[in-house]
Amino acid sequence: MAKIRYTDALTLALQEEMDRDESVFIIGEEVGQYLGTLQVTKGFLEKYGKNRVVDTPISEVGIIGTGIGAAMAGLRPVCEMMRMDFALPAYDQIAQHAAKIRYMFGGQFKVPMVIRGPSGVVNQLSAQHSQALEALFCHCPGLKVVVPATPADAKGLLKSAIRDDNPVVVLEALKIQFQKVDWWEEIQEGLSEVPDDPDFYPELGKAKVLREGTDVTLVGYSTMTTTNLRAAKLLEKDGISAEVVDLRTLLPLDMATPLASIKKTHRAVVVQEQWGLYGCAAEISAQIAERAFYDLDAPVQRVTGAFVPMPYSRALETLAYPNENDVVAAAKRTLYGK
Amino acid sequence: MADIILPKMGDAMEEGRIVQWLKNVGDAVKAGEPVVEIETDKSNVEVEAEESGFLQKINTQPGELAPVGAVIAVIGAEAPSADASSAPAPAPAAEAPKAEPKAAAAPAESGKSNGTGPKVPEETAPKAAPEENPSGASQPVMVTRAEGWKPFDSFVGALPENLGGTASVIGEPIAVSGGSAGSERLKATPVARAMAQANNLDLARLKGSGPDGGIVKADVEAALSSGANFATAPAAASTAPATAPASSVSVSAAEGDEVVEYNAMRRTIARRLTESKQTIPHFYVTSEIDMQAYLDLREQINASAGEGQGKVSVTDMLVKACAVALVENPVVNSVFSDNTRITRKSVNIGVAVAIADGLIVPVVKNCENKSLRAIAKETRPLIERARENKLKPDEYTGGTFTISNLGQYDVENFAAIINPGEAAILAVSSVREVPAVVDGQIVPRKRMKVTLCADHRVMDGVAGAIFLQSLKRVIENPLQILAG
Numbered sequence: 001m002a003k004i005r006y007t008d009a010l011t012l013a014l015q016e017e018m019d020r021d022e023s024v025f026i027i028g029e030e031v032g033q034y035l036g037t038l039q040v041t042k043g044f045l046e047k048y049g050k051n052r053v054v055d056t057p058i059s060e061v062g063i064i065g066t067g068i069g070a071a072m073a074g075l076r077p078v079c080e081m082m083r084m085d086f087a088l089p090a091y092d093q094i095a096q097h098a099a100k101i102r103y104m105f106g107g108q109f110k111v112p113m114v115i116r117g118p119s120g121v122v123n124q125l126s127a128q129h130s131q132a133l134e135a136l137f138c139h140c141p142g143l144k145v146v147v148p149a150t151p152a153d154a155k156g157l158l159k160s161a162i163r164d165d166n167p168v169v170v171l172e173a174l175k176i177q178f179q180k181v182d183w184w185e186e187i188q189e190g191l192s193e194v195p196d197d198p199d200f201y202p203e204l205g206k207a208k209v210l211r212e213g214t215d216v217t218l219v220g221y222s223t224m225t226t227t228n229l230r231a232a233k234l235l236e237k238d239g240i241s242a243e244v245v246d247l248r249t250l251l252p253l254d255m256a257t258p259l260a261s262i263k264k265t266h267r268a269v270v271v272q273e274q275w276g277l278y279g280c281a282a283e284i285s286a287q288i289a290e291r292a293f294y295d296l297d298a299p300v301q302r303v304t305g306a307f308v309p310m311p312y313s314r315a316l317e318t319l320a321y322p323n324e325n326d327v328v329a330a331a332k333r334t335l336y337g338k
Numbered sequence: 339m340a341d342i343i344l345p346k347m348g349d350a351m352e353e354g355r356i357v358q359w360l361k362n363v364g365d366a367v368k369a370g371e372p373v374v375e376i377e378t379d380k381s382n383v384e385v386e387a388e389e390s391g392f393l394q395k396i397n398t399q400p401g402e403l404a405p406v407g408a409v410i411a412v413i414g415a416e417a418p419s420a421d422a423s424s425a426p427a428p429a430p431a432a433e434a435p436k437a438e439p440k441a442a443a444a445p446a447e448s449g450k451s452n453g454t455g456p457k458v459p460e461e462t463a464p465k466a467a468p469e470e471n472p473s474g475a476s477q478p479v480m481v482t483r484a485e486g487w488k489p490f491d492s493f494v495g496a497l498p499e500n501l502g503g504t505a506s507v508i509g510e511p512i513a514v515s516g517g518s519a520g521s522e523r524l525k526a527t528p529v530a531r532a533m534a535q536a537n538n539l540d541l542a543r544l545k546g547s548g549p550d551g552g553i554v555k556a557d558v559e560a561a562l563s564s565g566a567n568f569a570t571a572p573a574a575a576s577t578a579p580a581t582a583p584a585s586s587v588s589v590s591a592a593e594g595d596e597v598v599e600y601n602a603m604r605r606t607i608a609r610r611l612t613e614s615k616q617t618i619p620h621f622y623v624t625s626e627i628d629m630q631a632y633l634d635l636r637e638q639i640n641a642s643a644g645e646g647q648g649k650v651s652v653t654d655m656l657v658k659a660c661a662v663a664l665v666e667n668p669v670v671n672s673v674f675s676d677n678t679r680i681t682r683k684s685v686n687i688g689v690a691v692a693i694a695d696g697l698i699v700p701v702v703k704n705c706e707n708k709s710l711r712a713i714a715k716e717t718r719p720l721i722e723r724a725r726e727n728k729l730k731p732d733e734y735t736g737g738t739f740t741i742s743n744l745g746q747y748d749v750e751n752f753a754a755i756i757n758p759g760e761a762a763i764l765a766v767s768s769v770r771e772v773p774a775v776v777d778g779q780i781v782p783r784k785r786m787k788v789t790l791c792a793d794h795r796v797m798d799g800v801a802g803a804i805f806l807q808s809l810k811r812v813i814e815n816p817l818q819i820l821a822g
Binding site: 297314 | 407547
């Protein structure tokens with residue numbers, strides 16, 4: 001076990017998979033000569049050459065379209081989006097083609113590709129570069145959507161995504177990507193630990209309990225899982241024992257793990273940074289209501305981002321973005337103000 | 339006053355270096371005019387003044403690094419004083435918070451802070467707060483949510499008002515019109531309902547601690563552990579001996595013991611009678627009644643009954659005898675409730691009937707107005723249906739007095755437990771031939787002991803004794819039964 005940063009875990013995952021499988025290649029804007037906008041592919045061009053580290057013009061449609069064709073022809077492309085917001089010009093390629101080709105061709109073709117890139121709200125990048133768009137991808141049958149919250153999952157789940165025979169969207173948590181090891185360890189001991197085993201690639205669609213508790217279940221993913229862990233610490237000071245469930249992937253969605261937790265705690269808070277209206281937390285809350293109604297002792301609470309284009313102003317951004325105090329307040333609402 | 343803040347020029351940019359100041363402290367600057375040149379990882383960039391005024395202070399000198407968001411200089415409306423301009427550059431972190439808010443001038447001394455900075459007054463949040471809150475990257479963001487500020491999860495379905503929409507709030511109750519006023523549905527959470535059902539608790543009898551008095555899991559747990567009676571289900575009455583308590587004392591079974599899971603009726607009996615015995619102060623008065631005349635009369639009635647007229651049982655006569663005595667002693671036909679005594683207008687007498695693994699108490703209503711024959715006619719099918727477990731709810735509820743008769747089992751005397759909702763129960767034992775003193779002679783007589791078990795909150799011992807005197811008089815002079 002090594003203790004590393006989230007961003008280094010991503011680099012390791014790409015390296016290990018490119019070393020293991022020659023059909024894996026990287027394609028995107030500034031992935032080669034510029035070393036990657038966030039330097040995830042630093043040194044890759046030198047090591048793997050320009051046939052496997054492909055710099056493209058500024059055309060996401062081209063990147064994804066090339067990826068789909070390569071995947072259909074037997075390669076395993078990893079398409080980097082400089083930010084996931086930029087996947088929107090290629091949304092047609094993703095939703096209409098990548099997601100549906102296997103179905104439309106009756107299984108004669110498969111599309112083993114990865115679309116990865118930084119996602120989520122980040123300091124003052126404003127409305128067009130600071131948003132969480134996972135719901136858009138979750139609304140496409142045929143895709144898998146991976147939302148790693150920890151360095152271990154950043155490495156493991158990205159590797160699983162590369163090995164998967166379907167198009168997988170990997171949404172990387174930019175907000176916490178560059179946090180140092182100490183930051184992770186302060187939230188929870190061992191949180192920055194990443195298995196060294198190059199064949200560690202967890203099954204997609206398995207949620208995980210990161211912290212056990214008895215009074216309320218905090219369900220989240222990506223950055224919000226670390227927010228939930230911090231909220232759990234605050235709740236502990238008030239004598240409330242919170243269980244933290246990290247979903248890890250949104251498609252496939254593992255509801256068994258959160259439901260088992262809720263059967264125990266009888267209370268649920270679902271946390272996401274994206275907009276609440278029609279968001280992933282809405283789906284999760286609905287499933288809780290449908291499948292655990294008689295176990296609930298309080299209405300399911302959602303903690304989400306405000307339904308506004310993300311403001312540039314730091315102060316407004318803070319107001320629009322969920323933090324651990326909001327999670328604490330929601331948890332206390334389920335306990336009727338305890 | 340306006341701060342010049344080190345801007346973020348790219349995703350990865352954390353800090354920037356000052357290349358040179360294009361203005362000196364004291365210089366007039368116009369909005370839009372370049373003030374400082376900054377070096378980023380990609381290029382050098384000029385930063386413009388956002389407001390016109392005078393450059394009052396420079397916090398970061400050429401060549402120095404500052405974090406993104408740090409206040410590197412301040413522009414004011416007036417030229418700085420001499421000493422300010424000559425002062426050396428202070429540390430940005432120490433200086434930043436001093437920058438004055440404009441509109442939200444008092445970042446709320448009132449109200450509690452969550453510890454991340456000054457407070458935004460409620461009425462101005464979130465509209466006015468942000469701009470006025472200077473923020474340096476080296477400090478926590480200077481914004482907290484004021485008391486009453488709807489959390490960020492508030493805005494669903496529409497933009498907030500300040501952005502032209504109407505806010506609605508997740509989780510806030512939404513008033514829905516319709517539904518009849520006064521028909522209040524019992525509020526309880528799903529898990530509370532499920533637990534109450536599993537434990538046969540009547541939620542209506544619990545006190546809710548949730549919102550609007552709703553019953554939550556903790557309330558059900560408290561009720562279960564209190565051992566008090568919150569059972570559902572209709573009347574089941576009492577006969578001695580008392581059944582097992584409903585409370586939480588649990589006993590483990592030894593090997594070979596038979597363990598019988600209680601059905602709803604047995605659980606109800608357990609709960610209700612525990613409640614009765616624990617909450618009603620019982621007292622007991624026993625009297626011995628000579629039965630010869632009573633039995634003779636019954637024989638006469640049945641011997642001379644016409645075609646199709648059913649027989650009159652010992653119990654039928656007892657019901658009517660009690661009705662007569664109760665009319666004479668209305669206090670016994672009462673019930674205690676909240677420091678009041680409610681005396682019932684009608685005399686509704688329940689007759690405890692043993693059935694397979696339980697008992698039930700069919701009630702003969704308005705006995706004071708019915709003849710013995712009418713009572714007999716009504717009682718027989720009631721008891722039959724009770725044995726077949728086919729009573730309708732209104733046939734076993736509404737009693738005002740109960741008779742429990744163990745006469746068939748050669749019982750000398752016993753005591754019973756009051757059926758909750760009533761003031762007394764009469765425990766009737768066997769008619770036995772016993773030596774009795776009549777006119778100074780010991781002679782064999784048919785005698786029966788009855789014990790009145792009464793609620794001391796409703797009546798005292800004397801009232802109970804007087805009732806038994808009445809009953810004894812009626813039974814020993816049984817024409818009173820016919821006359822009543």
